[in-house]
Amino acid sequence: MRRLDRLVEEEEAEEAGAVVPAPLEEEHLGFQPLVVIELSRHLQLVTRDWLLSRLRDNDLDGGAYLEAQPLRVGGGADSESRTLLVGATWKRLLIGAEEAGFVRRCQDGSMRAFTYLSRHTFEGYSDDNVAFLTMAEQQYIVKHALNNLRAKEEISMPGYSDIKLYPGKSVFRRLQSKRLLVQIYPLHDTEELKKLSALWYQQARPSYQPLEVIRRYFGEEIALYFGFLGFFTWALVPMGLVGLPYYLFAWEDFDKYVVFAGLNLAWATVVLEMWKRHSAELAFCWGTLLMRHDFEEPRPGFHGELGTNPVTGRREPTYPSWRRSLRVYAVSVPFVCACLYLSYLVMDVYFWMEAWVLAWRHSGDGDADEGGPLAVLALYVPSVIYAVVIEVMNRAYRYLAELLTEWENHRLESTHQNHLILKVLVFNFTNCFASLFYIAFYMQDMKLLRQSLAALLITSQILNQLVESILPYWLRKRRNQQMGWSSSEKAPSDHKDSPLRQQIRIEGEMDTYLGTFDDYLELFLQFGYVSLFSCAYPLAAVLAVLNNITEVRSDALKLCCVLKRPFSLPAANIGVWQLAFEVMGLMAVMTNCALIAMSEQVRTFFDQDGSVTLNYVLVIVAAEHALLALKFMLTFVIPDKPRWVRQKLARIDYESLQALKKQKIQVFKSLSSEQSTGDFLNSALGE
């Protein structure tokens, strides 16, 4: 919002005819800053200068070949500043695009890996068209270069004789692990941001998201998240429409139930498959589907005895896997179990409260089954309290899980993420849904299930919106007030600051976007509420749609105005979340089958007195297994990529094979001529 205000101020200033300097150009700098490196205040100046020279050095001398300069604080005294501005020449960016493996559309319509030498064959390229690479891509290239700034030989870091650098060790990773680096972040592009927000959330259309513009500004990973959010919301609409009459007219017949559950099953499967196809299309057009993956380096936090990596042959920390396994199985697993037990205890308290409220109502109103509106509301109080407690526990557990996974000391970021996601998913799933499972299958109280489900879903959605946008907005506002107060006291020359310096000061203090994890997790739990017990509460889909329409806006606002700009990340799919959603879909089949099986109508359908017979059991179980098999087959039969993408991929494959063959034929030809002039064995031996 702060940024928005600033934008509005600038717009007003422009309208008023005032000359506003270009926000990202500073006359003294000589280059466009893309990324800000904030070093520790206590960093030795000699280290800063060494770093600056490493950043500026040509690659031949082991440098990053970037443009870098300390930020001048106040009146030009830059000698003390620990904040570095980094940019790059156009040529450096193009070479970086090649190194990063960007895939772009060529003028002949095919997708190819960008190379500097063939740059003129790419669509939209000309030597003076800086828009060929978006600012997000330029920042990604700079970040890539910073990560790959490595020590050439074994030295101590200048100024710190105890910090050793081994050949191939990333300099910034070492700075980060020694806490000499505060943060590295990309700068916002105020012009682009203005356009983006105008398109995205400053208008009333609830349907449309400018995905291409989002991708250009925030990169593929975030664009895929918003694509998924939008896709999922649209997909929920038909389920909401179907569910509405069930809720309004309180349809509870057996056949209508079965129809609803069947629709739900087909819906979940088809939607997830369609998304896979859609995201493959997006990723193909964006070039990320064909992008070659980088070799994964050890994560910065990874520590251990110095050894030799068997793959790269480099010296790097090694940590025996049996010790990691010991930590995982002897500490983490029991810890997760303990947390699950705690969650169970809390659930117990909730059921005790529930019973207490029921008893209170009965005692207060005598034998009247329906009390006043207060009494009906009171029924919801335990559920709401429980929902709040669940949210608090989820967030606390998330924090602990991160600490614990960090302590497990995984070598790669990907395994670290997988262990973290697994921990969080297992706990959040149990924490959110255990009480519902208990109510549905042990207590078999459909009325309580509906009431509890509604309370949990609505409360968690309201809480999430609060925590995600209102709270950060309020925090930012308070901090800005404090800062405004302190800066006006300490730096009265503030108003003379260039827009760039202002921007850096503001953005540097914004919170960091922690990735799409929490956003996906929220959607995942929502999907659970909607699909697991959809038979019992068909209105859930409607609530989810309403929530998601505001969610798009609040997430967009968060990214554009509240948080620091995140580095863009090329992504070809939503990764492990596809699997998570598919597993949830599978569970939904089981729970809905069980719900239908337990309903009175079904039981009387099979046997007049409603008792359970073996015949009935076999039919239900067989039906459930058939549905599961059908789901697997659907997943298997529907191709993961649309026909045209598969054809394009086959074409690329074919072309590279043909190129290889041509090359071979060249060799063949040269050898044939060799053969015709002399003895083959001799020439081969003489080679």
Place this chain on the structure above:
Amino acid sequence: MRRLDRLVEEEEAEEAGAVVPAPLEEEHLGFQPLVVIELSRHLQLVTRDWLLSRLRDNDLDGGAYLEAQPLRVGGGADSESRTLLVGATWKRLLIGAEEAGFVRRCQDGSMRAFTYLSRHTFEGYSDDNVAFLTMAEQQYIVKHALNNLRAKEEISMPGYSDIKLYPGKSVFRRLQSKRLLVQIYPLHDTEELKKLSALWYQQARPSYQPLEVIRRYFGEEIALYFGFLGFFTWALVPMGLVGLPYYLFAWEDFDKYVVFAGLNLAWATVVLEMWKRHSAELAFCWGTLLMRHDFEEPRPGFHGELGTNPVTGRREPTYPSWRRSLRVYAVSVPFVCACLYLSYLVMDVYFWMEAWVLAWRHSGDGDADEGGPLAVLALYVPSVIYAVVIEVMNRAYRYLAELLTEWENHRLESTHQNHLILKVLVFNFTNCFASLFYIAFYMQDMKLLRQSLAALLITSQILNQLVESILPYWLRKRRNQQMGWSSSEKAPSDHKDSPLRQQIRIEGEMDTYLGTFDDYLELFLQFGYVSLFSCAYPLAAVLAVLNNITEVRSDALKLCCVLKRPFSLPAANIGVWQLAFEVMGLMAVMTNCALIAMSEQVRTFFDQDGSVTLNYVLVIVAAEHALLALKFMLTFVIPDKPRWVRQKLARIDYESLQALKKQKIQVFKSLSSEQSTGDFLNSALGE
């Protein structure tokens, strides 16, 4: 056996001091023949000569650059012969090895794609070491060259003005589709075959198979089949040992049942995962794991209107996919359903027979439950008849399924195979197991289940061994007798024939090995008998082990002596069969859970009067789902490749990335020097 006899004769001749000429060298030929092309007897001689020249021509002239010669029949009159012998120079073979993408171990221990120019860096290579490529590999290279002999421009085939060849059309595929080609087959290597059979099946050790020698002689696909067969047999031993006491002491307690079913579940999962890892190891060592796949051409039988392939841009037949889908869904699916219905009718007849036999025994022996040994045997008669009928139906259906899949007109061999395998698997599974499912879950007659299972398993195993080895052996013997008679009549100069001509005459008339399909199918059905109802008949594993020990021998005998040598096929895994076996493992979990749930003991365990309660149902279903989930997790958690293979693969990946990076740095360096001398943009534009 015929071949074996010949080998023995030769050995005896050698021992007797007679000089036996080298079997594969013929003084008049000038090269070692590898592959025999048998053309139609009615082929025009001008076409044969055109083909010969295309085979011999250098690649620059669009030829295959092979050595080829017609086989001289009788006293040297080769001008009429329609049988061509094909070989290749050592250099041609090495270039072919590069084209085929063979991956070999280098002297530094790493695995790399073989290239002619870097040939001296490979382990075991020297210019005079012909054993660097096995004969099977040489034959594969020749076959690859034959398949890739393509028309260069649009011509009519000489001698046949109505047979058009379009640019890029494979000559041999066209010959094949016009029925001018009888067969192409590789020659046996009598020396090697002698060594192989001595190692493989002419000794009493039941355990050991010389997998590496098999691979060198028959190629990776067949070696993997025998590897899997051996692995699977070994894996069955523990289950057999565990099952034996259950059978001997007739243990039928609930807890022992549960233990057995649990063991079975873990066993099936772990064995399949271990095989995946083991086959990855094998394929890595053999180089097939890293082998680049060839671009898949349309299969020879594919026909349709001439169009342009969107991927290759070549002119080739096209067939609209909606017409294929129509054929699949409107004809094939109903046909399969009709076959399934027929199978159901046969099952009905079987149950009618079963009831009739029971009634007969009761009427004959009065009220005595156990009659004489004849009566007990008579109990098995319907099952045995049914088993024979099942086998006959399976084989007839297999034939029809092939015709039908051919008629569906799939473009690629792989989709053709998939449709065929799916058809055959669905029918064979239903045909073999429907009666068992019916007995187990509808009739709930455990005694009949055991009896029927035993009869089906034993009968099918005996029948298979008969059809696979005894019958072909007998057929071959009869044919040889007939041939011996006719040849002695027609060609009295037969005894003066060179060994090569003898060999070609013998091998040319041997039956063709139709691939590993039937062998895997047999194993798959065996796996079903062993695992689906393992609770009811624990002896099945023991019977399977005994069968497989003889199966190895009979399959080996079949390949070495009864059938034509098959072309070797590089394979990295057992393909779709891994999935088929895993699905069968999943089904086994379900059926065994259901068997346990239905047992009297379990029912009384939950409720004293043995009736079905909701509680009981929930527990059983939950347990089954938990087991299934566990199975999925096990499959997911166990890595598909052993650690050392993953590390080697990562190393290869890393090295290729490093090589790419080095290349980029070269560009970077050259550009940097450019930069230092002049303006970047100008130089870039001037390029």
